[in-house]
Amino acid sequence: MEDRELEDLAVVAPALLQALEALGFVARYLNPPDLPQVMQAVEGRDADLRASLGRLASWPESLAQLRGPLQTAGAEALAAFDEFGEAGDLRAIFRALRHPPRAQEALYPLAAVLPPVSRFFLEPAMRADAGLQARFAQAPPRADTGVMHVDNAPGSRGGFSMYVPETYTPDVAWPLVVALHGGSGNGRAFLWSWLRDARSHGAILVAPTAVGGTWALAGADLDTPNLNRIVDGVRGQWNIDPARLLLTGLSDGGTFSYVTGLEPHSPFTHLAPIAASFHPMIAQMADPGRIAGLPIHLAHGELDWMFPIDVARQAYEALSAAGAAVTYREIADLSHTYPRELNPEILDWLRATPRPAPG
Incomplete structure (x- = not known):
């Protein structure tokens, strides 16, 4: 990767992972009486991803195996936020939450090559466990x-x-x-x-x-x-x-x-x-x-x-x-x-x- 692509990755990856964490918050705390507060809590958490995802479009074809999963996962995450904005009831919110699992499925293969993605797919309390991360990095x-x-x-x-x-x-x-x-x-x-x-x-x-x-x-x-x-x-x-x-x-x-x-x-x-x-x-x-x-x-x-x-x-x-x-x-x-x-x-x-x- 060239310096420019590395800089793009340093912007896009954290924005994507933060957006997915926000979607996880909605899935966990979704309660009909609290729906306005839950939606307010994640308002704007997609902004960095929207602003940065386009940076991947100019990546060369040689980086397609890295670019493709990031683009797909980002598009699925943004689709969930878009549907939140259009949702009129709880059922529509549940439909929007069909997108985060698709985003995670697209993203998971990159856990083998991107340490931040590997940490995302660990229990939060274990994300600082360097030994665990090393075992995954070294697994044949x-x-x-x-x-x-x-x-x-x-x-x-x-x-x-x-x-x-x-x-x-x-x-x-x-x-x-x-x-x-x-x-x-x-x-x-x-x-x-x-x-x-x-x-x-x-x-x-x-x-x-x-x-x-x-x-x-x-x-x-x-x-x-x-x-x-x-x-x-x-x-x-x-x-x-x-x-x-x-x-x-x-x-x-x-x-x-x-x-x-x-x-x-x-x-x-x-x-x-x-x-x-x-x-x-x-x-x-x-x-x-x-x-x-x-x-x-x-x-x-x-x-x-x-x-x-x-x-x-x-x-x-x-x-x-x-x-x-x-x-x-x-x-x-x-x-x-x-x-x-x-x-x-x-x-x-x-x-x-x-x-x-x-x-």
Whole structure:
């Protein structure tokens, strides 16, 4: 790179990463009564990116592999801000938030060559860990690591996306996190709710997409056999710790983690439903041998407008009474959104509470 391109990069990259952080703030703190304040908090956070992104247009074709991801990620980030400005209701804001995962997917390949991007894709508390950064910088390329998509093109159903840390070695058994998206979502986007934490703490991450429009909460259950097939395939290719197979999910995904995770022959050793619905019969109908001592990390926001906090309190009481080992977290400032800051706690809990694989 010439000096001019280096100067451009020094301007564009920080502006892009700051814009993505602002979009993450919206996704985390989006609560209908607080919508004006949330939008005001990120007002203008796109200005530096808008002013600088055009600097990439004159880069030579020899830098296309660097320029292209930056341009795509920048365009997706700006599209989200543009749609915020045109949004008239909460649903429109949620539609705008489809862009940040696309921006992160475009940007992630540059983590291997740009240290600021690599740090962005780490848990914030670990971004100053020089040793961790060095391990990623020194990791040799492998065909079986990084971000992968299996039958999970945009708009498709029943496939999955996954992330295997570039530091993976097959001589170590790795925890597996299977993360289920919310209603009308997809695994390709939900992957980014967990990637930086799986990358920071050393876990293999799988984000499936439901077979139907959402998870099988009514009617024929096509999702449980599909999840089992996916998990079997992952366990056949990577070294997975048999005592640490976590099923987690948001909203409908959290509810389905109860439905399938409490099945007698479920492969999962741990469950972590977030912002999930619950009915006491779920616990009452669960196989006693399955639920006894089962580690469940239950988290819910006190501001949840879709499934009020009393739903989670009822779940805690019913699951505990049925014999599950429940860790319960109420989050005071959380609405019906995903609390990414909770992921490190869940991974620490997963490591601290090993449980033999079912069966």
